[in-house]
Amino acid sequence: MKVLIINGPNLNLLGKREPEIYGSETFEDYFKQLQSNYPSVDLHYFQSNIEGELISKIQEVGFSFDAIILNAAAYTHTSIGIGDAVKAISTPVIEVHISNTFSRESFRHQSYISPNAKGVIIGFGMKSYELALQSVL
Template structure:
């Protein structure tokens, strides 16, 4: 059984309440319930923190034993060399995810310290971005 983890950064604990025009009205707990029901043959864990060091610790903790990490570092994507270095240091593939299209937002959100070391980047599809990332670990094919 594949073992994946979704790691969410700052303010994503407010999904369902925060700026529903950008992030939707579904809480992440409700979304996780849907995802776990949809993919019963995959272990999908979730971790969220507003603290940069806790995100780095979690990436390092799971980065050698899991089949995949789905990482939405939120605002830390654009500011944290440390998170980018943690992604580079581990063996587990990481898919960078964003709910919104970061390129359609403020210019500072166009920079990512994660993308260069990620397996791929998915953004702009709302919470479906996470599901697309899950699919990327299920449908791994040689090109």
């Protein structure tokens, strides 16, 4: 099974950025642990702060991978383009968020991805990614 985790803007700062919300672990360290825990999964990772790069990556793997786990971060609430990319592909997408977006600012309550995602996992910290992975296994 081939699964791609895609992280959007500012998630490259995990471990440094607002540890009270996002924790103190880097995503790279977490990803290595996830790969170790699921050796039978061909697990890939991509991060970009650029909206168009995220859309291009979704389109690139959206017909050949078994699943995409997508944390579009702030683009979740602003990018019709990312929402359209998710709608256009055949690979199922699981939307994830580290924090509980509904306990934060009201603009974070809207997602352009959710209507076309297979499912949404919100608020379980980094564990959100593993829950998403388990859902596609």
